[in-house]
Amino acid sequence: xxxxxxxxxxxxxxxxxxxxxxxxxxxxxxxxxxxxxxxxxxxxxxxxxxxxxxxxxxxxxxxxxxxxxxxxxxxxxxxxxxxxxxxxxxxxxxxxxxxxxxxxxxxxxxxxxxxxxxxxxxxxxxxxxxxxxxxxxxxxxxxxxxxxxxxxxxxxxxxxxxxxxxxxxxxxxxxxxxxxxxxxxxxxxxxxxxxxxxxxxxxxxxxxxxxxxxxxxxxxxxxxxxxxxxxxxxxxxxxxxxxxxxxxxxxxxxxxxxxxxxxxxxxxxxxxxxxxxxxxxxxxxxxxxxxxxxxxxxxxxxxxxxxxxxxxxxxxxxxxxx
Amino acid sequence: xxxxxxxxxxxxxxxxxxxxxxxxxxxxxxxxxxxxxxxxxxxxxxxxxxxxxxxxxxxxxxxxxxxxxxxxxxxxxxxxxxxxxxxxxxxxxxxxxxxxxxxxxxxxxxxxxxxxxxxxxxxxxxxxxxxxxxxxxxxxxxxxxxxxxxxxxxxxxxxxxxxxxxxxxxxxxxxxxxxxxxxxxxxxxxxxxxxxxxxxxxxxxxxxxxxxxxxxxxxxxxxxxxxxxxxxxxxxxxxxxxxxxxxxxxxxxxxxxxxxx
Numbered sequence: 049x050x051x052x053x054x055x056x057x058x059x060x061x062x063x064x065x066x067x068x069x070x071x072x073x074x075x076x077x078x079x080x081x082x083x084x085x086x087x088x089x090x091x092x093x094x095x096x097x098x099x100x101x102x103x104x105x106x107x108x109x110x111x112x113x114x115x116x117x118x119x120x121x122x123x124x125x126x127x128x129x130x131x132x133x134x135x136x137x138x139x140x141x142x143x144x145x146x147x148x149x150x151x152x153x154x155x156x157x158x159x160x161x162x163x164x165x166x167x168x169x170x171x172x173x174x175x176x177x178x179x180x181x182x183x184x185x186x187x188x189x190x191x192x193x194x195x196x197x198x199x200x201x202x203x204x205x206x207x208x209x210x211x212x213x214x215x216x217x218x219x220x221x222x223x224x225x226x227x228x229x230x231x232x233x234x235x236x237x238x239x240x241x242x243x244x245x246x247x248x249x250x251x252x253x254x255x256x257x258x259x260x261x262x263x264x265x266x267x268x269x270x271x272x273x274x275x276x277x278x279x280x281x282x283x284x285x286x287x288x289x290x291x292x293x294x295x296x297x298x299x300x301x302x303x304x305x306x307x308x309x310x311x312x313x314x315x316x317x318x319x320x321x322x323x324x325x326x327x328x329x330x331x332x333x334x335x336x337x338x339x340x341x342x343x344x345x346x347x348x349x350x351x352x353x354x355x356x357x358x359x360x361x362x363x364x365x366x367x368x369x370x
Numbered sequence: 371x372x373x374x375x376x377x378x379x380x381x382x383x384x385x386x387x388x389x390x391x392x393x394x395x396x397x398x399x400x401x402x403x404x405x406x407x408x409x410x411x412x413x414x415x416x417x418x419x420x421x422x423x424x425x426x427x428x429x430x431x432x433x434x435x436x437x438x439x440x441x442x443x444x445x446x447x448x449x450x451x452x453x454x455x456x457x458x459x460x461x462x463x464x465x466x467x468x469x470x471x472x473x474x475x476x477x478x479x480x481x482x483x484x485x486x487x488x489x490x491x492x493x494x495x496x497x498x499x500x501x502x503x504x505x506x507x508x509x510x511x512x513x514x515x516x517x518x519x520x521x522x523x524x525x526x527x528x529x530x531x532x533x534x535x536x537x538x539x540x541x542x543x544x545x546x547x548x549x550x551x552x553x554x555x556x557x558x559x560x561x562x563x564x565x566x567x568x569x570x571x572x573x574x575x576x577x578x579x580x581x582x583x584x585x586x587x588x589x590x591x592x593x594x595x596x597x598x599x600x601x602x603x604x605x606x607x608x609x610x611x612x613x614x615x616x617x618x619x620x621x622x623x624x625x626x627x628x629x630x631x
Contacts, residue, residue, distance in 0.1 A: 134463030151471035
């Protein structure tokens, strides 16, 4: 049984169709990366899957329960860490986790025990009795994650868990997500960071303007775009000759500048010695060499015609309900 | 643990959080304690002689008369503060954490109301203590004091329901905060601070039908003269009416919030 199954899911806000009939399946024990720019429909989808928002059409089940008909069973099976860590700044970390344990129906003693264990796990035990308002962004995210785990959910929803975090905090969250997944938790992770999806996800769904435009493993999606290429920085005056030599090995790609030669190689790294040997035999000096693989951004560009990460600098956002 | 017991634990936990939140955020506590206490001090000091006016109900002192009004003011502002705090929870997404939990969602509203009712209890105890310290008699004795406490606590729950409904419907703390002047209008157009008999029209008629007047008189009577069954029943009926209105509005606003996300 899939952990998450979605068919034709839709959500409209007035005239605006924020999610336009998406289909997706997440296998048990998988990390599913839901990738898209601001306003693409990621958060709206997560809110429907976590029963916080009623769909306008289609159906979805999570942990085997329908998100509309069996909403409470869904809520008992999932952990949710929403965008921007919705934490009460006046509560202490310990109070928050204990409240979450009560909300999930844990008996008081078990709730206290679980809270202590989770605070230890996310390395917040030392600050557990400080008010959340004094925590750093990374600490808040870790606390939010701990709160989502209090009842050991089978499916965990993380809505942009590392947005706005520094690289070290981001890595800490990634490690925790991997550890949870190793323990068997299915993770549905929305992100606007290509690297995050690439690093963490077993499968990726790319959403743009409310529609899923591509789905598959990161590798399969990148493979669809084409072969990797070797980027060679060539000594002055030898570029034309290098291009002639490389054209015999693979397809030449449009050059970035007058110093580089880009050649597509069918077998990736295995073709590098061949390229180097051919250039060496032709007496061409190579100043540097890099194997460049297609990225998820290339996939995004291929499917939508625009870049993902470039758009993130612009203010976006999904439709706001009236 | 059955569903009801789980919900009761959630209501208790959320109520406790709501009280902690109020005591940790001075701007929520000030309207409940500081403003009504100051107004009580100013009015008692400045208008104490008004008890000599013809038509003023027989009271031991103006302080004794004013206690019920101060409790009402504090209770109304507790309801307003509760609504503001609830709206802040919605604005910062904290309610999503609660809505994503496997509990009956109305328990979340009830948790907030339990906290507001506890603040009403606190308000009644605070002003009874002030009254007793400064020499006011509680003519109804311990039963009268207990009745006043009960009525103020229940009123806080009732008014909190209206505050919660507005918070849920608008999701905006500034809108709920904007109701503050309205709270004062409702208070001043009741018999909270002045006897109905001495008011002039149209305030007199408005106060006569203002449900708050019935509650005020129900709280005041055990303090200034003793428990009166008719006034107690009228106060209970007024509270029950506001409770029903608050719960219906909250329930509808909750459905709206869940529908629009």
